[in-house]
Amino acid sequence: MTVASxxxxxxxxxxxxxxxxxxxxxxxLPEQQIPDQANVVSALFAQALANGRGDKPFLRSPSQTLSYAQAEAEVNRICGVLLGECKLVPGNRVLLRGGNSIEMALAWLAVVKAGLIAVATMPLLRAKELDQVADKALPSLALCEAHLLQEMERVAQVQSGDLPMLVFGDAARADGLEARSAKQSADYAGCATAADDPALLAFTSGTTGVPKACVTTHREILAACNAWPRHVLKATADDVVTGSPPLAFTFGLGGLLVFPMWAGASIYYPDGRYSPETMVREMRQHGVSICYTAPTFYRQMAPFMQSIGVPSLRISVSAGEALPDATRQLWKQATGIEMLDGIGGTEVFHIYISSAGADVRPGAIGKVVPGYIAKVVDDDDNEVPRGTVGRLAMIGPTGCRYMQDERQTKYVTKGWNHPGDSFMQDEDGYFFYQARNDDMIVTAGYNVGGPEVEGCLLTHPAVAECGVVGKPDEARGMIIKAFIVLKPGYQGDAALVKTLQDYVKNSIAPYKYPREIEFITQLPRTETGKVQRYKLRQTP
Incomplete structure (x- = not known):
């Protein structure tokens, strides 16, 4: 670090x-050369104002709109509370608990601009899970949205009264963040952080059941803005962005705050919880042009997009879990839009393999994003021939550094990040997702990717959702087992089991058919929408 922290x-x-x-x-890349002294929030606000965006809409909800200049003034006032009233010092951690709202966005921006480290948490986490985060991050302060206060108060009690808390999202609350910040100055230049100072601790979403704390610096976030958003997404200042991923999830933080801010775009946050139908209606009403959500939600939105329509929509970004081709085609049929797929990760902040528009190839996630390098390797980290399935490895302007976690040596070897995914790369450089490494099913000597079988089953009219895992078997090592959520009107009986098995046999290689099928009412998912396959594997 050439600039002192x-x-x-x-x-x-x-x-x-x-x-x-x-x-x-x-x-x-030249655009990824970040000065050694940089504060990501100060830099993004300065860029927006320099580009004449000061009076343009930035943060929007059904009841409120803030311009870039108004938002920066609010952020500066919150910084005054954090540094002045609360006496926090740069490097202190601040635990953030809130949904996707203007107030949550302002709180996150203020924490980072003040030189503090944001520790954002998913709204659905309960006290036990929040306490695990607090135990690891040791925050000096918690900022909690008013309607999520109950679980946070239980955490404050468990933390032996050592965790002070401020409530936001309730303007009438005399001791709330809004009332306190109203008394502060709107002028604050921002903490002169070194670019390599940590800006956030992002906890993984727990598909393995044990979340890890990932450290991301100001430099990495700014460099990421000049990778996928610049070269693939290509958002403009005229775009209106919305979506469902939580701001506490780096997919949501990038897509629904940092990247639109970098582009000078506008972000719309719907109030409260929403259904696929209400999301489509709000997108139409507010002229949304870019949407971020997970494949499952796109699948549920598709019939409403077909019947209601969102003429302003031009980009649909899918990430968070594998995108089945059946969902891609369903969405394209409903909207005429080729979905923009990508793979990223909390450990490396955001998307590093993706393709858009005419560059999309059926079945592929895409090519490596400019600024990154990716390859497919064997167990000894040797690159395998094109067309061969192996482990994905990548390097670039972002990378994995777990805070105090022995699993660091499993994710990073020989300087390369290993996200834990099995891929195949073709001769043209396109990457084809196969499975999570631990989701690869080896049955009677054949390697089968669970997502491929899931994608096949999802094209059957009876199947609403499904998860496919390997089940230990004495004769075959593993057998393929499918957990299926049926659409209304279908009966989960032995006849349907055989119908679905035959359907898979006739659609893809017969050895990939599920030898066991169990019908369930819902799949276990993380709050970010990922299927928790480890829970399915634990099912007797």
């Missing part, structure tokens, strides 16, 4: 893995 509290920096365990960071 601004963090007088070195808690996170002191708990980074040894440098020998870090991935290689590459900043090969």
């Amino acid at each position: 601004a963090h007088t509290d070195s808690f996170v920096r002191d708990r980074l893995p040894p440098k020998a365990q870090w991935p290689e960071f590459r900043y090969d």
Whole structure:
């Protein structure tokens, strides 16, 4: 680090893995050359104002709209509360608990602009899970949205009264964040953080049941803005962006706050919970042009898109879990839009393989995003021939550094990040997702990717959702087992089991058919929409 850290509290920096365990960071593109002194929030606001966006809409909800200049003033006032009233110092962690709202966005921006480290948490987490986050991050303050207060208060009690808390999202609350910040100055230049100072601790969403704390710096976020958003998404200042991923999830943080801010676009946050139908209606009403959500929600939205329509929509971004081709085609039929798929991860902040528009190839996630390098390797990290299935490895301007976690050496080897996915790369450089490494099913000597079988089953008219895993079997090592949620009107009986098995046999290689099918009412999912296959594997 050529610029001294601004963090007088070195808690996170002191708990980074040894440098020998870090991935290689590459900043090969001119636009990814970030100054050694940089604060991501200060930089993004400065860019928006320099580009004449000061009076243009930035944060929007059904009841409120803030311009870029108004939002920056609110952020500066919150910084005054954090640094002045609460006496926090750069490097302190702030636990954030809130939904996708203007107030949550302002709180996150203020924490990072003040040189503090944001520790955002999913709204559906309960006290036990929040306490695990607090135990690891040791926050100096919690900022909690008013309607999510109950679980947070239980955490504050468990933390022996050592965790002070401020409530936001209730303007009438005399001791709330809004009332306190109204008394503060709207002028604040921002903490002069080193670019390599941590900006956030992002906890993984727990598909394996044990979340990890991922450290992301100001430099990495700014460099990420100049990778996928610049070269693939290509949002403009005229875009209106919305979606469902939580701001506490890096997919949501990038897509629904940081990346639109980088483009000078406008973000619309719907109030409260919404259904696929109400989401479509709100998108139409507010002229949404870019939408982010998971494949499952796109599948549920498709019939309403066909009947209601959103003429302003031009980009549909899918990430968070594998995109079945059946869902891609269903969405294209309903909207005429080729879905923009991508793979990223909390460990590396956002998307690093993706393709858009005419560059989309059926069945492929896409090509490596400019600024990143990716390859498919064997168990010894040797690159395998094109067309061969292996483990994905990548390096670029972002990379994995777990805070105080022995699993660092499993994710990073020889300087490369290993996200834990099995892929195949073709001769043209397109990457085809196969499965999570631990979701690869080896049955009677054949390697079968669970997502491929899921994608096949989803094209049958009886299947609403499904999850496919391997089940131990003495004779075959593993058998393929499918957990299926049926559409209304279908009976989960032995006849349908055989129908679905035959359907798979006739659609893809016969050895890939599920030898067991169990009908269930819903799949276990994380709050970000990912299927928790480890829970399916635990089913007797």
